[in-house]
Amino acid sequence: MDKQQADRIIKEYIKPLYGFALNKTGKIAEAEELAGRMTLEVYQTLLKKTEFMDLNSYVFKIAHYVWAKYVGEKAKASNQMRIDDTEMMSTDEGFDAVIRYETAGALRREIAFLSHQQREIVVKYYYGGMKISEIAASMGLSGGTVKWHLFEAKKELKHKMNAIRSMGNLGINPIRMTSLGHSGSPGSKGDTADFLATAIRQNIAFSAYCKPLTVNEIAEELGISPVFVEDEAETLEQYGFMDQLPGGKYRTNMYIDDPSREKSEALHRLFEEYAEIAVEHYFHAFFSMAEAFQESGVYIPGGDFNLLLWSLIPYAGKQLNFNELNKVSHEEVSVSRKDGGHYAAYAAIDREFDVSFDRALYYVCGDMHRNSGEFALKAWQMDTWWCGRQGGWRDNPSSDFISLMHAINGDLPQNQTNIDAYRRLFDKYYLLRTESGLEVNIVYCKDKQTGERLHAAIPQPSERIKEAAAKLDQAVYRLKLAGQPEHAHKYVRYWTQNSMASGIMRTYALKHLVDIGMLKAPEPHRQKGISTMMFNNQS
Structure with a gap:
């Protein structure tokens, strides 16, 4: 095989071979x-052979061969460790082999730390x-440029071969x-x-979060070859998860939360406290408004007012969003991604610790x-x-609601053509089979006028709630800011602002309402339909 083709193929297999090796060793x-x-x-x-019946199989046969040889060497080395030092040093040939092996490994390591070219x-x-x-072509x-690079590379390798590279903390204790x-x-x-x-990728992103790093610095921190960092960092940069700064340094462009037991307990107490305020000064009023909500014409599964509240309370909680001044806009932290996405990214470090709550x-x-x-x-x-749903945004397509509205309007015949649509609606519990026929199991407004009447009936937040919301934002921001x-x-500010209207606050409010007996847990067949609302805005 010619060298250009071999170079192209080996580049394609660098990452798969690393994945194979990581799977085998776990380190x-x-x-x-x-x-x-x-x-x-x-x-x-590749340079020696010209034809391959199945290149992929052949590559991984070689990988298995090298792996078997590696295991054999480790087993042999383990046995040699039982021999005392004098016996080991007395065999010049064995010692020379160890030196050659170590030198070759160090050389390969240092070659990886050279510039790409x-x-x-x-x-x-x-x-x-x-x-x-041939290289020049x-x-x-x-040819002169190639000679110069070879000279500089040899000089760099000679210098670095005598240095001891330290493995960063992530190489010893990687995060998840x-x-x-x-x-x-x-x-x-x-x-x-x-x-x-x-x-x-997670460790690359975390390594360059607190301090901008070059590819080589990231590699040292992770204790791996820069060869395996280059492409990954480039991909993360292309899709907006990292920024490339002057000097060839990368900096992670997202919010990474690093939780602790103390921080989690403090946040739990804080949300419990403010959930009580939200219930007392806002959500409590909803329970005396059954007539006003029902008069809007909103459809309620089984006519059960409790089920309406399971959807209306978290839906209305979105509007507990105040103090627009000094807030970080979505545009300040979101990125237009190469694949058409436009979002601000978030992750948390998986730290193992116990807390006092579930x-x-x-x-x-x-x-x-x-x-x-x-x-x-x-x-x-x-x-x-x-609600018992765990699919998140991936299991929540618009097509489900379109199918449901067609079923409501009677223009989704129950035939073979629509079997998948109905199966999906039954699996999601958006539709239920009853003795009297099909029943819609989510709250919905059949037309624009119904939706307008329902929205008009939702209470407006009081000044007391607005004051509490401002204090909660500051308290959450201070807790989350530590170590950032x-x-x-700006990411911390964005992800902690509007905490009173946040999803986490609404879960605390729902939990408090259940604990004090105002909300009743939905029956099993109603569970998956709650915290869902649909609006047909046609007149």
Whole structure:
């Protein structure tokens, strides 16, 4: 195979081979060394052979071979460790082999820390056996430039080979992220959870969060080769999760929360306190307004006022949003993504610690708004522990509400053509089968006038709530700000402002209302229909 084709193929397999090595070893440092051996063995084989029946299978046969050899060496080394030092040192040949092995490993490591161009030249010259003229032609450089890079690379390698590289904390104790989410519209490739799905991307993002770092600095912090960092950092930068700063440094462009037991307990007490205020000075009034709400003409499943409140209270809680001055706008923190998404990204470090409360009771995913030109349809939904839905925004497409409205209007025949649509509505519990026929299991307004009457009946917040909201924002901001880098302060402000109207506050309010007996937990067959509202805005 010619060298250009081999170079192209090996580049495609660098990351898959690293993934294979990481899966086998489970350790970043060992995976980097093993992947380096695999890559070199595959590359040398590509240069020797001309045809492959199944290239992918052949590459991973080599990977398995190198892995087996690696395991054998480790087992042998483990046995040798039982021999005393004098016996080990007495065998010159064995000692020389260890020196050659260590030198080769160190050399491969330092080659990885060269600039991309110098690394490519060194690999082509020393490992690929290419002549300077061939390298120059393949890279579009002059022969003199290639010679200069080789000279500089050798000088750099000679200097660095005598240095000891330190592995950063993330190489020894990598982090894991949880609660990866967004505020805004995800693109065709998904959101934060999709782009930061792997441990290596999560650790790259975290490493450059508090302090801008170069690719080499990120690699040292993670204890891996820069080869595996370059492409990942470039992808994260292309999709707006990292910014590239002057000097080749990267800085993470999102909000990463680092929770602790003390912070979690303090926030829990704070939200409990302000949930009581929200109930007493706002939501309490809803319970005496059954007649006004019902007169709007809103459809309530089973005519059960309790079910209306399970949807109307979290829906109306959105408007507890005040103090527009000094707030961070969505545009200040959101990014227009390459795949069409436009959102602010969020994640939290997965820290293991116990708390005095059940976190599951305060699970929330919302607000999820869905729009469709058909019927001028609008829908709103918020997932909580009480509704039992766990799919989040991915399991909440507009098509469900369009199908439901067609079913309500009687223009979705129950036939083979529409079987999937009905199956979906039954699985989601938006429709129920009853003895008298099909029953809609969510709150909805059949036309524009009904929606307007319902909105007009919702109480307006009092000045007491507005004052409490301002104090809550400041308290949450102070707690979340601890340990955050300066450039991230605007993200902290954005994600902590409007806390009184936040999804988490509404879950605390619902929990308080259940605890004091004002709200009754929905029956199992009603659960998945709550905290959902649909509006047909046609006249």
